[in-house]
Amino acid sequence: MTDALPLKGLKVLDFSQFLAGPYCALKLADLGADVVKVERAGMGDLSRYLYLTDTKIAGESTIFHAINRNKRSVAVDLKSESDKDALRALIKDADVVLQNFRPGVMDRLGFGYEAVKALNPTVVYGTVTGYGSNGPWVDLPGQDLLAQARSGVMWLSGGCDDGPVAMGLPIADVLAGASLTHGILALLYRRATQGIGGRVETSLIEVLADLQFELLTTWFNDGGRTPKRSANNPAHAYLAAPYGVYATADGHVAIAMGKLDLLAEITGLDTATATLDAFTQRDAIKAGLAQRLSTAPTDVWMAKFVAADIWAAPVMDWDGVVQSGVLDTLDMVQDISRGDVAMKTTKLPLRIDGARPASPRAAPELGDANALLADGW
Numbered sequence: 001m002t003d004a005l006p007l008k009g010l011k012v013l014d015f016s017q018f019l020a021g022p023y024c025a026l027k028l029a030d031l032g033a034d035v036v037k038v039e040r041a042g043m044g045d046l047s048r049y050l051y052l053t054d055t056k057i058a059g060e061s062t063i064f065h066a067i068n069r070n071k072r073s074v075a076v077d078l079k080s081e082s083d084k085d086a087l088r089a090l091i092k093d094a095d096v097v098l099q100n101f102r103p104g105v106m107d108r109l110g111f112g113y114e115a116v117k118a119l120n121p122t123v124v125y126g127t128v129t130g131y132g133s134n135g136p137w138v139d140l141p142g143q144d145l146l147a148q149a150r151s152g153v154m155w156l157s158g159g160c161d162d163g164p165v166a167m168g169l170p171i172a173d174v175l176a177g178a179s180l181t182h183g184i185l186a187l188l189y190r191r192a193t194q195g196i197g198g199r200v201e202t203s204l205i206e207v208l209a210d211l212q213f214e215l216l217t218t219w220f221n222d223g224g225r226t227p228k229r230s231a232n233n234p235a236h237a238y239l240a241a242p243y244g245v246y247a248t249a250d251g252h253v254a255i256a257m258g259k260l261d262l263l264a265e266i267t268g269l270d271t272a273t274a275t276l277d278a279f280t281q282r283d284a285i286k287a288g289l290a291q292r293l294s295t296a297p298t299d300v301w302m303a304k305f306v307a308a309d310i311w312a313a314p315v316m317d318w319d320g321v322v323q324s325g326v327l328d329t330l331d332m333v334q335d336i337s338r339g340d341v342a343m344k345t346t347k348l349p350l351r352i353d354g355a356r357p358a359s360p361r362a363a364p365e366l367g368d369a370n371a372l373l374a375d376g377w
Helices: 020-030 062-068 081-093 105-109 113-119 144-151 171-194 204-211 213-220 260-267 282-293 298-307 318-324 326-330 371-375
Strands: 011-014 034-040 072-076 096-099 124-129 198-203 244-247 252-257 311-314 333-338 341-346
Touching: 011 020, 011 081, 020 034, 020 062, 020 096, 020 124, 020 171, 062 341, 072 081, 072 371, 081 113, 081 371, 096 171, 105 113, 113 124, 124 171, 144 171, 144 204, 171 198, 171 204, 198 204, 204 213, 244 282, 252 298, 260 282, 260 298, 298 311, 318 326
Parallel strands: 011 034, 011 096, 034 072, 096 124, 124 198
Antiparallel strands: 244 252, 252 311, 333 341
């Protein structure tokens, strides 16, 4: 499968750090590209030491290993002209250059788009920022939680009395990396068909706006009427009852869609509540459903919902997901290693010609590919 990967032979020089840029580089690597990560000599990417928990793997964070597997590393001093000259030589042979510094930093270092384009006219250059390359927020720190705070997205989760609720994932970083990957692949196609390189840019605030495209479209065309989150069993700021997450006697169940009269028949919800308007009386209906659903275990309700074609699902933790076997069936988990370091992680969430790309290579040791600086690609 490795020889058939669609990006085999593609050379990517990745100056980016932390999550957003490296996530793009990870997707390209999984698809067969040779990704060389540019890191600071003696220290490396700060995400090597950005710990989610007290779990360390070979003295490095699980974050670093998760997002930098299947790459190589060169450790350089960007204040050294000889090291910068070595990087310029690599740029001349690169197909893609990635970076996610604040606007202006790469220009000051001598590796902005125009400087790189002068060395390699058909290069594809990808950039992630926090809030774009100009505008009122351009100099603000571009970090996932801060971007969530500035995007409006925190007012879409939780109940109406909860205040703002942050997503428990680095959603802006991951979406920015995915969006940058889309742009990189589009420009690579243009280069292949027209011989033209180019620059693709995205930002954390742009991808969070795009994430909200359905709701923002409604708001733009609804007189700016702010959505009101449910007072109970929340799951979506706009959608009518029964859409929500409900406690059962032994867990929780999520209900997406289902006719209220049918749900009333299954759960014993009284007719007066079931016939209320699902939008204007959303909280009253959901409160009634919540009371009924708390009287029996999840498995009992799920059996009835499946039989009646109610769109519902048990709320699982990671143990439940793994024990279900779905990840094994989909071949979504892999073992990776580097010397004595071994761990499990996920795979690329797509298949190529029926097979899911995978590589056993863990994240690189700092400077493991420094021979490139002398010998070239």
